[in-house]
Amino acid sequence: MPELPEVETTKRGLSPVLEGKRITKVHQRRDNIRIPIPADFVKRIEGHVIKSIVRRAKYLQMFLNTGDAIICHLGMSGKFVIREKDDTPFAKHDHVIFETEDGILAIYNDPRRFGIMTICYENELESHKLFKDMAAEPLGNEFNGAYLFDKIKSSTSTIKALLLNQKVVVGLGNIYVCEALNMAKISPLRKGKELSEQDTETLVPLIRDILNRAIEAGGSSLKDFAGADGDLGYFQHQFKAYGREGEQCQNDGCEGNIDRINQGGRSTFYCPTCQK
DNA sequence: ATGATGTCCTGGGCGC
DNA sequence: TGCGCCCAGGACATCA
Numbered sequence: 198m199p200e201l202p203e204v205e206t207t208k209r210g211l212s213p214v215l216e217g218k219r220i221t222k223v224h225q226r227r228d229n230i231r232i233p234i235p236a237d238f239v240k241r242i243e244g245h246v247i248k249s250i251v252r253r254a255k256y257l258q259m260f261l262n263t264g265d266a267i268i269c270h271l272g273m274s275g276k277f278v279i280r281e282k283d284d285t286p287f288a289k290h291d292h293v294i295f296e297t298e299d300g301i302l303a304i305y306n307d308p309r310r311f312g313i314m315t316i317c318y319e320n321e322l323e324s325h326k327l328f329k330d331m332a333a334e335p336l337g338n339e340f341n342g343a344y345l346f347d348k349i350k351s352s353t354s355t356i357k358a359l360l361l362n363q364k365v366v367v368g369l370g371n372i373y374v375c376e377a378l379n380m381a382k383i384s385p386l387r388k389g390k391e392l393s394e395q396d397t398e399t400l401v402p403l404i405r406d407i408l409n410r411a412i413e414a415g416g417s418s419l420k421d422f423a424g425a426d427g428d429l430g431y432f433q434h435q436f437k438a439y440g441r442e443g444e445q446c447q448n449d450g451c452e453g454n455i456d457r458i459n460q461g462g463r464s465t466f467y468c469p470t471c472q473k
Numbered sequence: 474a475t476g477a478t479g480t481c482c483t484g485g486g487c488g489c
Numbered sequence: 490t491g492c493g494c495c496c497a498g499g500a501c502a503t504c505a
Contacts, residue, residue: 199499231481231500255499273498276482290483309482311499327500354476363500369497461477462500 199271201255201335201368202408206415207277208252212428213424214279214301215247215259222296230292230312231272238316241265242295244326254331256313256369258322266319268327272311277429277467278304332366340366342398349397356392357385357460360404369404372439373411375466377404379438382448385458385465386473446471 199207223239235241238239246262259267278291282300291348293305293314305314317325332348334341348365349356359365360374369377378385381402383396442457446468453470 270499272482272500307482308484309498311482313500353474358476361499462479464496 199255199273199275200370200373201233201252202272202373202411202415203412204255204257204368205252205412207271207429208257209415210279211257211277211303212250215297215303216249217246218301219244219246219298220295221298222294224296225292226287226294227292230275230310230314231270232287232313234293234314235316238314241316242267242397253328254334254363255370256327264319265316266322267312267314268317268322268325269305270313270327271311272307272313274309275305275307275312278302278306279429280304330364330472332350332362332364335366335368335408340401340405342394342401345401346392346394346397349392350387350416355385355460356383356387356389357390357465361403366404371463371465372436373388373404373407375439376407376436379446379448379455379467379472382471382473383469384469385460415459438468441466 220242221244223242225234225239228234241263242261242265245265247267248260248262251258251260255270257267257269257271259269261267280302282296282302287294287304288306290306290308290310291304292307292310295303295305297303305312313327333344345366345376349359354357354362356378357374360369360377361371374386377400381396381400383392383400438455441455444455445451446453446455448468448471451468451471453468455466456469458465458467
């Protein structure tokens with residue numbers, strides 16, 4: 198389930214393979230993923246050079262020397278696989294493949310097709326409907342306790358829903374929201390307007406901390422990349438609350454157990470004993 | 474305007 | 490063994 202750290206890791210894995218490289222061939226094997234792939238997608242990329250790759254929220258933006266930007270979202274099951282070009286046939290869910298001038302394949306594979314692959318002019322990115330309403334990056338300077346407090350202080354939505362809302366802060370998904378709230382000892386059931394500025398001052402550094410540690414774990418996974426199977430962005434990571442229903446809470450001195458509840462059709466894992 | 478719910482999609486796990 | 494059911498989940502669309 199790619200959230201910010203997985204997308205960042207994917208970006209760091211793609212950069213050395215694609216940046217500065219000419220894309221000699223694009224294999225587009227479907228018309229759509231979650232939304233249609235533009236009809237001129239292949240034509241606008243083939244023969245051109247990827248200047249740089251940037252992560253924004255859970256999106257990758259690949260800037261071409263033509264002034265176009267490829268926009269890519271991994272959805273929930275999307276990933277890039279890197280391998281040298283050979284005779285191996287493409288797999289069932291290999292939807293888009295970028296082939297570089299030096300014979301490397303960057304394969305976008307996405308079984309559940311919740312991802313996005315599209316393209317737009319670089320100078321229209323900021324006003325693009327996918328990006329125009331986005332909140333601050335959680336690892337950027339703009340995101341601090343006061344920022345978060347201001348975004349949620351009058352909301353009757355739960356803090357769980359608010360942290361998942363990309364207009365409040367981007368990049369967080371179900372897993373890291375559960376983890377951050379557990380570490381902050383804040384109940385996912387509390388409404389935004391019930392949090393104090395002290396609460397948000399506690400929460401923000403913990404969000405940054407868990408994201409940074411996950412990115413670090415992702416970076417370690419890339420070091421072994423040459424010997425691995427070529428899958429970018431997915432790595433071993435231990436969570437303290439997520440997926441640990443029935444296990445003891447790991448917070449210092451807490452003897453409660455992790456519970457699993459349903460919020461908005463999604464599972465929330467939290468400790469009712471210490472998360473108030 | 475805000476918040477809650479529905480929707481898309483496939484593979485894996487489970488119960489019978 | 491196989492069938493059907495449910496679940497995972499990001500973000501937009503739609504409804505109240």
